[in-house]
Amino acid sequence: MTQSYDLVVTNARVVTPDGVTSGGLAVSGERISAILADGEQPAAKETIDAGGRYLLPGGIDPHVHFRTPGLTHKEDWAHGSRAAAAGGVTTVIDMPNTQPPLIEPELAAEKASTVSGDSLVDFRFHMGVTVDSVENLRRLQPRQATSVKVFMTGHHTAPNIIRDPVVLDRIFQVAAERGIRLVLHAEDDSVFSLLDETQAPPTGYDAYESAHPRTGGIVASSRVIELVRKHGTAAHILHVSSSEESDLLKAAAKAGLPVTYEVTAHHLSFSAPDTQRLGARIRLRPAIRCEKDKGRLWDAVMEGSVASLGSDHAPHTVEEKLLAVADAPPGLPGVQELIIALYTGMRRRYPGMSTDEAMRHVARLTAEGPADLFGLGGRKGRIAVGLDADFTLFDPDVTWIMAAKHTYAKVGWSAYEGWTFTGRPDVTVRRGETIWDGRDPEQPRFGTASGIWLDAEPAVPGGFTAQRETSA
Incomplete structure (x- = not known):
C-alpha cells in the first residue's frame, strides 16, 4: 500500500545539516517522516508547492522578552508569537525579567499555563536569579x-543586578554543580557606576554610546571567563557588541x-552614527558600537x-521611547526581523556568496546552534527525519520595504522601518501546522495558538564547543 502523509512539501531547496538539495519533505502527525527527492510527490492530505523557495528549519530565538506577566502593555504572547511566526521563528525562549520575575522554579509551570492558548510558537523559559534567590537554583x-x-x-526593566563578586561566584558554583547553563548580560555595573561619578548623563544620542562604553563588556567578559575557568560552568554571553569582547x-x-x-541582528545591522540619527529607536544595552x-x-x-543569533526582542511603547534621553528605556522589537536582517546583511556584505551557502549560515545560527545550546536538539533545529516538522519557506529574491504596517509586535513599530530587505519567510510551519502564510501580502493568514511548553535536555558544559570542534 502506498503511504499517505498529512503534509507534503515539493519543489523546494531543502536546507539540511549536510547541505542544500532540491526536493521536499513529508510530514506525518507533527514529525518529519521523509526527505523527498526532486520530483517526488507522494500522496498527502495537504500539499504545498514551495515554488523554488528555500525550506529552512524553523528558527529558534533564544532571547525574547514577551513581557508576561506584568508588562503586557509593551508586548504579550499573542502579538509576540505572531511576530515570531511571520519572521520564520517556531520556538522562543523567554527571559525572566518580568513583574514578578521568574526566580522561583515552581512558577515556570504557572507561567506556561498563562501562556498556553496564546502562543503560535513553542516555548521555553530562562530562569532568573537575584542576590537572595541563588539557592533556588538547587531546586x-x-x-x-x-x-x-x-x-x-x-x-529600566532589569532591576535585579548581581554586583557582589561573592554572590556571582556562588551562582557560577551552583550552576556548575547542577549542570545549568548561565546566560549573561555581561556588562560590569561597577564600571558604569564609576564613570557616572565623573560624567554627566547624556542629554543627546550623539553621546549615548560613549556614556555606556565597551569597557563594561570587556571587564565583565573577563570576569566570566575567570569564573568559568574556576568552576567549569557553561556560560553563554548575550548580545556581544564589541570586537574586543568577540x-x-x-x-x-x-x-x-x-x-x-x-x-x-541589530548589532550586525546598525552602527553608532545610526543611534544619533534614530535616537531612542535603537537605544540599547549594550549600546550599538562603531562600524x-x-x-x-x-x-x-x-x-x-x-x-547563536538572538533578537533580544524587547519592545517598549512609542510613548516610553519618547521620554527624555535619561529616561527612555533601552530595547527594540526584533523577533520578526531576526532572520530577514541576517540574510539581508549577508547579501549586502558578501555579494559573491551563493544563496545555498547563505542559507546554511542562516540555519546554523538561527536553528542548529540554539537547539544544541539549550537542549532542544533531540526534536528541533534541523530538517531531519524524526524531528518536529518545524520549517519556513523562504523566498531569497524578493525585495521589499519594511513599514509599520508589516509589524506584528504589540507596540506597532520597528527599528527597520524604511529598510529595503532582501528575502522573506512566506510560509511558517510549526509541528506540521501552518502558523503563518504570507504568500498573499494583502491577506496574510495565521494558524492556531497551539504552541506548547517544551521539555529539554540538561545543559552539558562545553557540549556545543566540543561538538563544533569535533566536526570542524
Whole structure:
C-alpha cells in the first residue's frame, strides 16, 4: 500500500545539516517522516508547492522578552508569537525579567499555563536569579529551565543586578554543580557606576554610546571567563557588541573553556552614527558600537565563532521611547526581523556568496546552534527525519520595504522601518501546522495558538564547543 502523509512539501531547496538539495519533505502527525527527492510527490492530505523557495528549519530565538506577566502593555504572547511566526521563528525562549520575575522554579509551570492558548510558537523559559534567590537554583529541574539569566548590570526593566563578586561566584558554583547553563548580560555595573561619578548623563544620542562604553563588556567578559575557568560552568554571553569582547570569547573557547556567545541582528545591522540619527529607536544595552565593531562581529558570525543569533526582542511603547534621553528605556522589537536582517546583511556584505551557502549560515545560527545550546536538539533545529516538522519557506529574491504596517509586535513599530530587505519567510510551519502564510501580502493568514511548553535536555558544559570542534 502506498503511504499517505498529512503534509507534503515539493519543489523546494531543502536546507539540511549536510547541505542544500532540491526536493521536499513529508510530514506525518507533527514529525518529519521523509526527505523527498526532486520530483517526488507522494500522496498527502495537504500539499504545498514551495515554488523554488528555500525550506529552512524553523528558527529558534533564544532571547525574547514577551513581557508576561506584568508588562503586557509593551508586548504579550499573542502579538509576540505572531511576530515570531511571520519572521520564520517556531520556538522562543523567554527571559525572566518580568513583574514578578521568574526566580522561583515552581512558577515556570504557572507561567506556561498563562501562556498556553496564546502562543503560535513553542516555548521555553530562562530562569532568573537575584542576590537572595541563588539557592533556588538547587531546586531547578530541566523541565522548568536548563538555563539561568544573570544581569551583571541593569536598566529600566532589569532591576535585579548581581554586583557582589561573592554572590556571582556562588551562582557560577551552583550552576556548575547542577549542570545549568548561565546566560549573561555581561556588562560590569561597577564600571558604569564609576564613570557616572565623573560624567554627566547624556542629554543627546550623539553621546549615548560613549556614556555606556565597551569597557563594561570587556571587564565583565573577563570576569566570566575567570569564573568559568574556576568552576567549569557553561556560560553563554548575550548580545556581544564589541570586537574586543568577540576576540576574547573566541580565545576562551579555543582554550577549551565552555564559553559561547550570541550576537544580535541589530548589532550586525546598525552602527553608532545610526543611534544619533534614530535616537531612542535603537537605544540599547549594550549600546550599538562603531562600524569596526560591526565588521568584526560579522567576521565572527561567518567564521563560526558565534554560537547563536538572538533578537533580544524587547519592545517598549512609542510613548516610553519618547521620554527624555535619561529616561527612555533601552530595547527594540526584533523577533520578526531576526532572520530577514541576517540574510539581508549577508547579501549586502558578501555579494559573491551563493544563496545555498547563505542559507546554511542562516540555519546554523538561527536553528542548529540554539537547539544544541539549550537542549532542544533531540526534536528541533534541523530538517531531519524524526524531528518536529518545524520549517519556513523562504523566498531569497524578493525585495521589499519594511513599514509599520508589516509589524506584528504589540507596540506597532520597528527599528527597520524604511529598510529595503532582501528575502522573506512566506510560509511558517510549526509541528506540521501552518502558523503563518504570507504568500498573499494583502491577506496574510495565521494558524492556531497551539504552541506548547517544551521539555529539554540538561545543559552539558562545553557540549556545543566540543561538538563544533569535533566536526570542524
